[in-house]
Amino acid sequence: MTNPYTSPSQEPVPEPNQMIRSDSFGEIARRAFLAWEKMRLLYIAICGAVTLATGMAKGPATLLQGDFWLLAVFYGLFANALYFAGPAVDTYATWLGLRSKTLRWAMFAVGTLFTATMAALLLADVLVPNLQ
Numbered sequence: 001m002t003n004p005y006t007s008p009s010q011e012p013v014p015e016p017n018q019m020i021r022s023d024s025f026g027e028i029a030r031r032a033f034l035a036w037e038k039m040r041l042l043y044i045a046i047c048g049a050v051t052l053a054t055g056m057a058k059g060p061a062t063l064l065q066g067d068f069w070l071l072a073v074f075y076g077l078f079a080n081a082l083y084f085a086g087p088a089v090d091t092y093a094t095w096l097g098l099r100s101k102t103l104r105w106a107m108f109a110v111g112t113l114f115t116a117t118m119a120a121l122l123l124a125d126v127l128v129p130n131l132q
Contacts, residue, residue, distance in 0.1 A: 025091075025095055028091055028094050028095050029087075029091045031094075032087045032090040032091040032094055032104075033087045033091070035087075035090075035104065036083075036086050036087035036090065036104075036108075037087075039086075039108055040080075040083065042112075043083060043108070043112055043115075044080075046112055046116055047076065047079055047112075047115060047116055047119055050116040050119055050120050051072050051076075051119060051123060053120070054119070054120045054123040054124050055068055055072075055123070057124065058123075058124060058125075068123065071122070071123060072119075072123060075118075075119050075122055075123065079115045079118075079119065082111070082115060083111070083115075085111070086107055086108060086111055089107060090103070090104055090107060
C-alpha cells in the first residue's frame with residue numbers, strides 16, 4: 001500500500017510517451033478544417049451538377065443566358081460561405097468529445113442535400129419567381 005502523505009517529488013514521473021495527450025482546440029480545428037477542405041471538391045461537383053441539371057431542365061437555351069450564370073455564381077459564393085458551418089460545427093463537436101467520421105459525413109450529406117435543393121429551387125425560379 002502506498003503512503004498517501006508521500007510528496008509528489010517522490011512519486012515516479014511517467015515517461016512522455018505514457019502521458020495522456022490532450023489536443024488543443026487549435027489542433028482539433030486544423031484537423032477538422034483540413035478534412036472538410038478535402039470534401040469541398042465533392043460538394044462543388046454536386047452543386048455544379050445540380051446547377052447544370054437545373055439549367056437543362058429550364059431549357060438548353062437557359063445555359064446561354066448571362067442572368068442564369070450570374071445567379072449561379074452568386075448562389076455558389078453563398079453556398080461556399082455556408083459550407084464553413086460544417087467544419088465549425090465539426091470542430092466544436094470534436095472538442096466536446098464527439099469525434100466521429102460518421103457524424104462528419106452525415107453533416108456533409110445533410111448540408112449538401114439542403115444546399116443542392118435550395119440551389120435547384122432558386123435557379124428554377126420556384127422559390128423566387130421572376131427574380132431576373
